[in-house]
Amino acid sequence: MSLYPLLRPFIFRLDGERAHLLSLDVLEKAPRKTPPSYAPALGTRVAGLDFPTPVGLAAGYDKDARVPDALLGLGFGFVEVGTLTPRPQAGNPKPRLFRLVEDRAVINRMGFNNGGQEDAFARLAKRERRGIVGVNVGANKDSADRTADYARGVRAMAPVADYLTINISSPNTPGLRALQEAAALDALLAAAYEARGEQGPPIFLKVAPDLDPADIDAIAKVVVDRKIDALIVANTTVSRPPLSSRHAGESGGLSGEPLRPLALQRLKDFRKATGGQVPLIAAGGIASAEDAYARIRAGASLVQLYSALVYEGPGLAARIARGLVPLLRRDGFASVAEAVGA
Template sequence: MTVAGIRFPNPVGLAAGVDKDARAVAGFLGLGFGFVEVGTLTPKPQPGNPKPRIFRLPEDRGVVNRLGFNNGGIDAALARVAALPRPGIIGINVGANKDSVDRIADYGSAVAKAAPLADYVTINISSPNTPGLRDLQSQPELGQLIAASDAARHVGGKRVPLFLKVAPDLSREGLEVAIRAAIDGGIDALIVSNTTISRPATLRSANAQETGGLSGAPLASLALAKLIEAREIAAGAIPLISAGGIGSADEARRRLDAGASLVQLYSAMVYEGPGLARRIVAGL
């Protein structure tokens, strides 16, 4: 399938947050993923939030994390990407440093550095673990951010595809604002969605109330609902990529049938193991 001018060998991708520093791209592609998204990468290295900061919810097949964009900085990761023999489709997910005084400039700088090496670049403004980051999902900041990122993505006459990742906690009105800004700003695809700060009443695990973003199976119904909302709002004007709670071929098919062109997973591998991508692709 082709999305944003990129031919993907299969629709199952590895979401950002697993290979934060681009240390295992070839290995993940070797597990059967059609594409791997590295990052989130910030302009400067940062340690992230204090530990402990990631918690399993085994009874719910979920995870809560409050990692906080821990990474070694974009320059170090891009050196690893540059050394790869281009084994497959590589997306680079970028964000702002926690202590940044100009987050829009951070994104512009990161996009400019990532674009020469990426098949696509994702602007991540949806993590709940960097204070104030999600405010960038609202206008006028969102329009300014997209404009800065758009200006930075041109490399030698090539317009590198630019994706936008939004939170599942946006209201329908907030999602409408984000999608309109993405379409007007020339964003090539929308990733719906990141982790949620909400907590379903059905959670049973002792770690359920830990602060951070919830992912895995408990996120599935919300992620699907937001995908359907996005499909209704976008009306085919922008491709959609679904992430959140995908742990089987049936769930992946549900997202594709609901309007996604591609899917991404992460937390399900904690419970399903490294063969999950191949099983989903085979099931599809």
């Protein structure tokens, strides 16, 4: 039985950001766990990488790559650290992280707060390369050339990353989402692949859910033409569906349960727009095995969690992974790959 439901009332007495940092401290000090074993049906191959389960941790939790191995030990099939910028930055003023408990949601306007790529590189270089750890890279808020920042991040972090994610989808760095425009995106991806070189890790792209049909078609064309290794759909939304919490009016990106319908629709949109030529990774509003399975059947090869952990606790990834097995079996699928887009 999970202790988290008993601990959650005490954790929720803390400010959201303080609770987040406390959880990282606990994981740093806790004894290392061996990652659990899973049914072979959960194993899947994406971008040349073998994932033990399709259930991963999204960027934003372990920004500075402090505890990737501890997180793998909790049962995540892969962990994405970051977002990391070339230079350290403090992010936006506090408070900047809000729990919307009645809505099972989170609003954040963190602003890529992190200790910079150099410190994270040193931590990742020391770890034994077991388990899949991706590195999410971004641009500094005050950068005069954001494309150059992404190229620098790819070049710097490639030696310690199993994959790299180009994050142009955060709503909390002014002007960042403009890089999703077709010409800017094409130039950015060209620079990223040149910086990575011929033998570097796969490159993924993370996009926002706040896109109109023309944006989706334009992005899809660029990622197909550039042969991007995978597309993560999607980040937080600046839209506001009906919400009950007193924090509903806070600015920033909304994640959690209210994001689920929009994120699922964007996944379907990108599956159609790319014609299944690009592996898709689903994020946004995934809190159960049924949620994850719906994304897989809608075209996702992998899924990522984050906000649901606030409400469900650290055992969620393992519960979702194990819960996928009977769903696959029920529908006659021998593997996750068979169910993708079904």
